[in-house]
Amino acid sequence: MIHYLRNAKPSAVRGVALLRLDFNTKDDWRMRAVLPTVQLLRKHSSKIVVMSHYGRPDPGSFDAKFSLKKDAQTLGRMIGRKVIFIPHFRFAEIRRVIDAAPKGSIFLLENLRFMKGEEANDRAFAKSLASLGDFYVNDAFAVSHRANASVAAITKFLPKYAGLEMQREIESLSKAMMKPKRPLVLILGGAKAADKLGVIAFFKKKADTFLLGGGSANTILSLRGVDVNKSVKDSDPKDLAKIKSFMRYPNIMLPSDFVWSSGAIVDLGPKSAKMFAAVVAEAGTILWSGPLGIFEKKQFAKGGIMVAKAIAKNRRAFSVAGGGETVMFLKQFKLDAKFSFISTGGGAMVDFLAGEKLPGIEALK
Numbered sequence: 001m002i003h004y005l006r007n008a009k010p011s012a013v014r015g016v017a018l019l020r021l022d023f024n025t026k027d028d029w030r031m032r033a034v035l036p037t038v039q040l041l042r043k044h045s046s047k048i049v050v051m052s053h054y055g056r057p058d059p060g061s062f063d064a065k066f067s068l069k070k071d072a073q074t075l076g077r078m079i080g081r082k083v084i085f086i087p088h089f090r091f092a093e094i095r096r097v098i099d100a101a102p103k104g105s106i107f108l109l110e111n112l113r114f115m116k117g118e119e120a121n122d123r124a125f126a127k128s129l130a131s132l133g134d135f136y137v138n139d140a141f142a143v144s145h146r147a148n149a150s151v152a153a154i155t156k157f158l159p160k161y162a163g164l165e166m167q168r169e170i171e172s173l174s175k176a177m178m179k180p181k182r183p184l185v186l187i188l189g190g191a192k193a194a195d196k197l198g199v200i201a202f203f204k205k206k207a208d209t210f211l212l213g214g215g216s217a218n219t220i221l222s223l224r225g226v227d228v229n230k231s232v233k234d235s236d237p238k239d240l241a242k243i244k245s246f247m248r249y250p251n252i253m254l255p256s257d258f259v260w261s262s263g264a265i266v267d268l269g270p271k272s273a274k275m276f277a278a279v280v281a282e283a284g285t286i287l288w289s290g291p292l293g294i295f296e297k298k299q300f301a302k303g304g305i306m307v308a309k310a311i312a313k314n315r316r317a318f319s320v321a322g323g324g325e326t327v328m329f330l331k332q333f334k335l336d337a338k339f340s341f342i343s344t345g346g347g348a349m350v351d352f353l354a355g356e357k358l359p360g361i362e363a364l365k
Contacts, residue, residue: 001362002170004149005037005137005161010044015134016098017045018158022140022149022344023052023071025324029331030142030344031075037139037163038079042106047098048073049132050083050108051150053143059116059310072108083108089115091128098132118149126153139163141170144360145348155363162364165344170361172341173352176320179360181284182208186291187276187307189214190290190325191232194239195347198354199289200246208283209277210252213292213303220247230263253279259293259300267293276303277310286311288321295329305333312338322349 005013019041021034041048072085075330084107086094098107112118115127126149130136136158138144144151144166162170184207188196192218200210212220218233223244234240246252253276257269268276280286288311295301312320312335321330322343330336343349352358 002361003159003161004167005040005163005300006167008161011162012159013041013044013135014046016047016049016132017041018130018133018136019048019050019153020136020138020140020143020154021050021052021161022142024054024142026328027331028074028078029327031071031078032341033344034139034163034165034234035078037137037165038075038106040164041137042079042081042104043258045135046103047101048106049098050106051112051129052108052140053113053118053150054111055113059113059119061082064113066111066113068108068111070206075106075108075230079106081106084309086110089128091131094132097232112148112150119146121149121153123149123153123156123354125149127157130157133158135159135161137161137163137204138360138364139165140360141166141343142232142345142348143353145345145356147359151360152363160364162361166339166361166364169343169352172320173343173349176285176287176318177202177353177355180206181316181318183279183283184285185211185280185283185287187211187213187286187288187292188216188290189292189304190323191215191238192239192241193219193234194236195325195350196289197239197246198356199350200249202355204246204249204251207251209279210249211279211307212252212254213276214290216290219243220252221254223247225322228265229260231265259303261294261300266297266300268307273303273306276307280307280317281310281314283311283314283317286314286317286319287353288319288326289323289346289353291325291329295325295332301333303321304329307337308333308335308338322346 067245
């Protein structure tokens, strides 16, 4: 059983909240998604200490381009209160600062990935983090597929809760997995087909249709003998062996025509886009992970836009999209608000939909 913050007694969350968030995006959409949790904690807890990460810095070193200093300013503007940035991990000093601060203070720690113990799920580092608060809240679904110290090990030392956005993620994705309205359609794109293996395996008998684009489609087309030239595709022999096992599933639909640029497939062709759009127009549940074209260039985003607009018009469907690039594509063309649910997770959403146990969620049970 997961302990949800929404169901917690006010008396249980009156101390210092240690809040794990995920600011690992090019813009602030993940930060906006967790504002309800921040506001709820402001109402009940005495102080809030936010933890997050950004990028892939070398553990044990400091690189200014990965600093969260600007995130403190951004979060402060969103909630209308100064967020105190702590640029180091001298824990005794941090505790003194938190203790001396007035009630209602909000802090943001520096990038957790500057510390070697974070990605190693180090128990000692987790215990040091836990010493900064009285209870722990995880509202960072996007990193909950990783057994990091601030996600997994830390829950051994404090009362623990899932934040409001985490609860929405679990409930929305579970609804799509366990009780989908029919037809159930999965749209899988992005650079690597191997990343979607688990999802296809889990849904192989549950999905009515898989619509494949991007590298996922290119890889299977190549295995079927189609010359995809310089197009993005998987090349690892182990991955290709697994992909061959599902490439002839009758519910997999591949593009039949393409947009080419410099010898590479960069988007669905007009016939394929129309075909995909027709499928989602009749769907009852739609799950989308991975863009279908090189959406950064508008001329190579037409196929994806046609499919997204068909989803937007389908008012009866429960539609879910996730993954950084997929969400950025939908936001770029102002189509994200037309979906029933936008997941903050990329790899986490894919793993959850594949039926895998996410360390960050398991640790909250």
